[in-house]
Amino acid sequence: MRPENYQAVNHPPSHEYELNFGPNHPGIEGNYALKVKLQGDIVIEARADGGYLHRGFEKLMENRLWIQNIALVPRICVPDPVPMEVCYSLAVEDLDDIKVPERAQWLRVLQLELSRIAAHLFTFGGHAATTGMYTPMYWGVTDRDLILDLFEELTGGRVYSIYNLPGGVRQDMPEGFLQRVTQTMDYIDGRLKDYDNLFFTNQIFIRRSKGVGVINQQQALEWGVTGPNLRACGLAFDVRRDDSYLIYDQLDFDIPTEDAGDAWARTLVRRMELVESIRIVRQVVQALPDIKGPVRTPIPNPLAWRVKAGDSYTRVESSKGELAYYIVSNGEEKPYRVHIRGPSSMHAVQVLEKLSVGCRLEDVAQTMFSLDACPPEVDR
Amino acid sequence: MNSAQSQSLNVLLQEIEGIQLTHQNQRRLRADISADALPALLALLRGRAGYVHLSAISCVDWIEDDQFELVYHLWSYETSILISAHIRVARDPGIYLSVFDIYTPAAFFERDIHEMFGLYFEGSPDMSKFILTEWDGPPPMRKDFDSEQWVMDNFTWQDYHPDWLKQIEQQGGGVVKSADSSRKSS
Amino acid sequence: MKSTDLDRIEVNPKTMPKRTNPLANVFDDLVRFCRSRSMFMLHYCTGCGAIELPPAMTSRFDMERLGIQPMVTPRQADILLITGYVSIKTLKRVILTYEQMGSPKYVIGICSCTVNGGMYWQSYATAKKLDEYMPVDLYIAGCMPRPEAVIEGLQQLMDKIKNDQANSWKQYYENYDYYLGNQQKLFGNNWQTPTDVIGEAEIYRLMGPQTLGEHTKILQQVQKPMEPLEMKL
């Protein structure tokens, strides 16, 4: 947790003071707060304070129709909304035994992976900005915009697409879309070299981020760390492969891992996942023209749709980690209970509190951004 | 998973008394047990079956049965089967045991359930509020809390009625006002 | 906060001293022009809309070419961007932030949720109408508005500032009783902020007929005078 070049100094306790990170602070992702107690430059106690983004989603969803909730779910995680829609749709399909046409599954994977690329570009831009390097942020957000353009063409929405419904996707893709996906992927592939030169091989950045917020594999399993943060500790686990959904078992992709478990490793894992996601997108682009058929299984009249009673726990891999929905239906027009297990709910509260202790004041923001915590998921 | 693993898991789980197992699909296993047996089940799963990952704890308010249902979703990186352990706790005193000593992530979920449902977990390290620190109403996720009524009591709505809309309304058109009954939450 | 004897304050607005400088209007125009061309914004990421601000700020749409820059603390900022629904917990912080900004200050409500609650109208956790709690200069509706819309909205605000129409910050002083009343209704009667709004209104001659009223009386009763900061060595 401490940088290698740190030497402990024993300050008298009168040097303790408190500092608030957030809720409105550039070193905090979104609207979230971290209260830290410092001794000199070293954090000795950290306490997360959430709820600034609380909307009561779980309550709202109990009060709305199954189909109305589709418009609600992407709002739960703003930087990476697509897995939310897909996960909800998968859960409802699981409850109501709806079979999804194959073409719809491929389209979902296409959208999921594009969303992952967008989210990762956003994340390491943010991580760079916490260390004072703003150029990767400007580049990353701009390159992410190209993917949002693809979303807009495919779904009509830039960020919230509301494209996945229980039963499939809303509409087929427009003419020539795959060609433009390939173009964008080629462009981002080419830009990765620039990012490497500017950011991932930047000696000062490596010095800043190595040894910050170290989680070892034992702790990661103990604390319930998931997603890229878990893979940065050396455990190759990915819901896409090990608890496979959609058509991920037909795709060829690797699960990149790193062993160090620090902020640097976490960012590097995201960088490598970007390449894997581009690979998946290319495979989907190649396969999609051969898969014919409808993109949606018709569902009953959505305004009077009663989903079969039962419960379902559905997981997908979002860009932040393991995302899960627990949905209980009692055969009514509205869900009886929806529980959302946001991937960040572990990272942003317990893990962040633990990692911050012993961390330098300079590295608190970096720790949070390297964990890729997404506060709206925590608060729901 | 292979069938041998599944078999050994089934054998292992039979050690718990009164357990009911349902295979929902290849990777989902539902276990219904009594509330008293849950800590033993979790200790068994963590100690001997490699279930190191507590994915989530969900709470469902069955107000008609006057019970809370707690669902512990456990995942093993080795067998790749997700076990959901369902228990029922009486709604009235609303107290249950914390499993924090078995699974660290339980602390967050228990804290969350405590503030949303008012179910207290004995032995959990931190039962203070996290999200609703400035909320003094009842636990909002309980079924008997009517969110919409609370909103109607506390807020007013923007009255947007521009001239062009008035003109349209004079000609017989306009915004179709939905009946209040359809707004009401069930 | 210095304790003010509220009853002694004249309710009628004092007239500004007569301006004798013949160039005063020219200076005013110049300052207004500069205000419109240099806007430091504090974007409080209260909700979803915050995600469309980075694209609007960064290379593709580049707000800086219009003189709009993000700033970090309320003291430095001119515009408060409320980007989306405000939960009640956030609303308290938003009001604190707003009161700490230096006038003239402008508030932009982005997303439908700031107008009327948006799709969270049923939610027990979010405040519905932002302009009940603070004066809003401009709303940018949409869920969420695109970066082009955000920039278009900011340009409209620039025009308003140039034409001396964006004076909502004066309303907060002049109608403080109304805003305070709504805040007290939501947060309880013990609500108070560290900023002495009435005192500021007095100093800057912005007392209106609605500045003082029943709600400020409640505030005066519950208000604890702020103690000077202890300087410890």
Place this chain on the structure above:
Amino acid sequence: MANSILLTILEVILMPLVAFIVGLFMVLMMRKLAAKLQRRVGPPLFQPLYDIVKLYGKQTQISHGLIHDIGIIMAVGGYVAAEALLPVPGMDGIAAKGGLVTLAYLMMVPSLGLALGVGQCANPNGSIGISRALTAMLAYDIPFIIVIFGVAYHFGSTNLVSIIATQQAEGIAGWGISEMPILAIAGLFALHASLGKQPFEIYIAPAEIATGPMVEMGGKFLGGLFVMQTFQLYTASVLYVSLFLGGGENWVTFLIKCFAVLAIPVLIAYLFPRYRTEDLIRLVWKWPVMLALLGVAFVMN
């Protein structure tokens, strides 16, 4: 005699004004270069001026006390005084009477003034920021003083006017940079560190301490800091040009040199993150100090 005194007074008034205008364009250049690196358009031509006028035109000024006000005046005043000691083409001001040592002292005044002003704000972020700023000043002042000593030793004078005259007499070969290349490199390091740009931007650090010293500054206080920044850029680059690049023969070459010198740290700044505090001190006390001492050794033999 009376004429020359009047002329000097006029120059002393004019030089800070010139510095302010040139400094505004330096700020603009800095922001434009950053924009180009970040693939965007950047601010319009008069943006720095708009910012300053707007900040002074704010109607409520939130002051935290007398020292807060005086601190900002010290910060700007230190640089205004320093401008009168920096000779520009056609105007020497009181440079011949002041000399390098006075200038070095005056350049420290702004940081101290800022420290006083921020101290009264009683904002922890500001206090941390200002302690970092003073730490950074402690770091870069050592190579800076060594460089100044070396240059003064080489030219046998602490008088900037005569240093410039000596350099200009011999053409490019006589410039400080060709006679003392090692010192010039060390000087560039110190210049970059004194500007407080990445990787030496430890005391602004928005993500860590919310812009540090600026955290409680609004209205005219922030305006004062913006004015200070224009002077800071101007002073640093003009001093470097005077010491190593032969000063200005005329205004065209002078401005070209100043802007070119400034472009180097600015271009570096936007490609790097910031150091940790102790890394900064370690770096600045190691390489620039070693280079400067080596340069001095070459100069002295």
